[in-house]
Amino acid sequence: MTDTTPLDDMIVCPTCDLVYSAPRVALREKAVCLRCGTVLVAPRRKAGKQLVALALTVLILIGAASVFPFLTIGAAGVRHEASILDTAFAFSGSLSILAVAVLFFIIIIPALRLILLIYVLTPIIRDRPPAPYAKSAFRLSEALIPWSMAEIFALGCAVALVKLSDLAEVLFGPAAWIFAILVVLVVASDRLMCRYSIWTSLKD
Amino acid sequence: MDLPEGLKTARERGLVGCTRCTRPSRIGTRICPRCGSPLRSRDPLSLQKVWAWWLVGLGCYIPANLYPMLETRTLVSSQSDTIVGGAIDLASHGNLGVAIIILIASVLIPVGKFVIVAGLAIGVRHGPQISDHRRHLLYEVVEYIGRWSMIDVFVVAILSSLVQLQALATITPGWASLFFALSVIFTMLSAQSFDSRLIWDSAPDAAHPAPEDHDPSKERTA
Numbered sequence: 001m002t003d004t005t006p007l008d009d010m011i012v013c014p015t016c017d018l019v020y021s022a023p024r025v026a027l028r029e030k031a032v033c034l035r036c037g038t039v040l041v042a043p044r045r046k047a048g049k050q051l052v053a054l055a056l057t058v059l060i061l062i063g064a065a066s067v068f069p070f071l072t073i074g075a076a077g078v079r080h081e082a083s084i085l086d087t088a089f090a091f092s093g094s095l096s097i098l099a100v101a102v103l104f105f106i107i108i109i110p111a112l113r114l115i116l117l118i119y120v121l122t123p124i125i126r127d128r129p130p131a132p133y134a135k136s137a138f139r140l141s142e143a144l145i146p147w148s149m150a151e152i153f154a155l156g157c158a159v160a161l162v163k164l165s166d167l168a169e170v171l172f173g174p175a176a177w178i179f180a181i182l183v184v185l186v187v188a189s190d191r192l193m194c195r196y197s198i199w200t201s202l203k204d
Numbered sequence: 205m206d207l208p209e210g211l212k213t214a215r216e217r218g219l220v221g222c223t224r225c226t227r228p229s230r231i232g233t234r235i236c237p238r239c240g241s242p243l244r245s246r247d248p249l250s251l252q253k254v255w256a257w258w259l260v261g262l263g264c265y266i267p268a269n270l271y272p273m274l275e276t277r278t279l280v281s282s283q284s285d286t287i288v289g290g291a292i293d294l295a296s297h298g299n300l301g302v303a304i305i306i307l308i309a310s311v312l313i314p315v316g317k318f319v320i321v322a323g324l325a326i327g328v329r330h331g332p333q334i335s336d337h338r339r340h341l342l343y344e345v346v347e348y349i350g351r352w353s354m355i356d357v358f359v360v361a362i363l364s365s366l367v368q369l370q371a372l373a374t375i376t377p378g379w380a381s382l383f384f385a386l387s388v389i390f391t392m393l394s395a396q397s398f399d400s401r402l403i404w405d406s407a408p409d410a411a412h413p414a415p416e417d418h419d420p421s422k423e424r425t426a
Contacts, residue, residue: 008238012221012228016340017213017401019221019228034211035404036340040226073366075373082365087358090365091377098382102361105354135240142224146351146392149358156358162302163363167373170366199225203238 008203011040011196041196048125048198054189055114055121061182062111062150070175071157075168084153084175105149113148116141120198130202138202142195151186154179213404220245246399253397254325261390262318264383269311272378274360276367284378287311287356310356310384313349317391320346321398328402339403346395353388357381 011020013033023031023041030042044050069081084106091098120138123131131137157176164170214221219228225239236243247253272284285293287310295303320342332339360381367375 007219007228007230010219010228011226012214012219014221014223014226015400016404017215017221018211019214019217019219020211036337071362071366073369075369078369078372080366080368082362086365087361090361091381095377095379095382098357098361098377098385101385102357106358139224139239139241146396149351149354152352152355153358155352156355156362159305159355160359160362160366163359164367168367168369195224196226199227199239 013038013040042194043197044192044194047192047194048121051189051192052118052121052125054185054192055117058182058185058189059111059114059118061178061185062107062114065175065178065182066107068175068178069173070179071161072171072173073164073168074171081173083173105147106153107150109144110148110150113141113144116144120202124198124201134202138198150179151183154183213401215245246401246405247397250397250399250402251325251329254321254394257390257394257397258318258321258325261387261394264387264390265314265318268380268383268387271380271383273356273380273384274363275376275378276373277376278373286380287384309353314353314387314391317346317350317353317395321391321394324398324403328406332403332406336403336406340400343395343398343400343403350388350392350395353391354385357385357388 009022011022011031012018013020013036015038016033016036018033018035020031020033020040025031025041025043027043027045031040032038033040066084069083072079072081074080085103088099088103088106091102116137119131120134120141123129123134157179161170214228215231217228218231220231220233220243221228222236222239222241222243224241225236227236227238229236229243231245233243235241269287271286273287273290275284276282287306291303291306291310294300294306324339324343324346327333327339360377364375364377367373
């Protein structure tokens with residue numbers, strides 16, 4: 001690597017600031033920072049198409065999961081079922097601000113992130129020029145990642161189930177299974193995504 | 205530090221790296237030409253922001269432990285439980301396993317996050333006591349674990365929406381749930397404000413060449 005390498009062909013590790021000349025990374029291989037181990041480049045074949053497909057699937061699942069009941073409780077002949085929307089609105093009165101927050105964390109932010117991702121990636125996989133404001137859209141989608149908590153909610157269901165299991169009879173509704181699938185898909189799409197490849201293809 | 209031969213940081217080379225898209229720019233560039241993110245070689249306000257969010261987060265964590273998290277009403281009794289109180293209650297009823305899980309998730313992990321973030325910030329300011337690789341590991345753990353603390357709030361929401369069995373049993377969320385959620389949000393913001401590049405700058409044996417040692421005119425903009 002010399003000092004005359006064009007800036008566009010260099011990579012700076014976002015975590016520890018080391019400079020590399022952008023490596024040629026074969027498909028299914030990945031380039032990691034030698035000092036801190038951050039993954040820099042990890043291209044996958046047809047990752048864009050798969051990501052759009054996964055994002056659409058998850059989006060539909062989130063829609064379905066929010067209306068179907070996801071847990072049913074029964075004890076001494078009394079039954080009650082709850083959907084995701086019921087869960088968010090469990091916080092009422094002076095706690096209703098928390099209802100809004102929960103709704104954002106488990107439905108609105110994950111859905112918004114996926115819509116942005118589909119918007120950004122669809123022109124790329126069709127070999128069209130990037131969509132207008134694609135850069136801002138992808139930046140926002142990246143910034144939303146820590147606040148998109150659908151998978152944490154899914155684990156919360158499991159914890160609630162354990163807590164209630166000796167008090168009452170708890171049954172999974174359709175939405176609980178949808179959420180279980182959703183967790184797997186979210187993890188899968190995280191592993192597919194190569195940010196470096198997306199950013200370089202968004203460059204005009 | 206076992207830095208591989210010939211590798212330098214962007215700052216040592218008179219560059220500033222984009223933390224979003226990894227593209228380097230000449231130092232002084234404000235906006236990344238590839239992705240449009242604001243560029244800063246090091247965030248000069250990083251530690252101040254870390255401490256500000258950290259303090260607010262701690263301020264919310266205290267009432268989260270004092271107020272009840274859940275209020276349970278059954279045919280015979282009505283009971284409100286704080287986080288620790290609920291765990292002790294469970295333990296005394298023989299549910300030791302669940303009690304330990306609750307204590308780890310709601311007490312040990314949040315307190316650990318406060319200690320680690322404070323430790324990282326102090327290490328950057330006053331010289332670290334442990335190796336930069338270990339500090340980097342702690343940073344990654346805090347970044348990864350932070351959002352998972354929200355699980356407590358979700359469990360409260362699930363329990364109170366589900367356990368609505370008329371007179372038989374009802375669960376309603378208490379004030380602690382709001383403070384706990386706020387505490388998680390603020391500690392996440394605190395960890396996000398931490399500029400991880402400072403970990404490597406403050407390594408005890410790291411070289412600190414002044415940026416002007418380097419002739420930036422050699423760099424060619426693309």
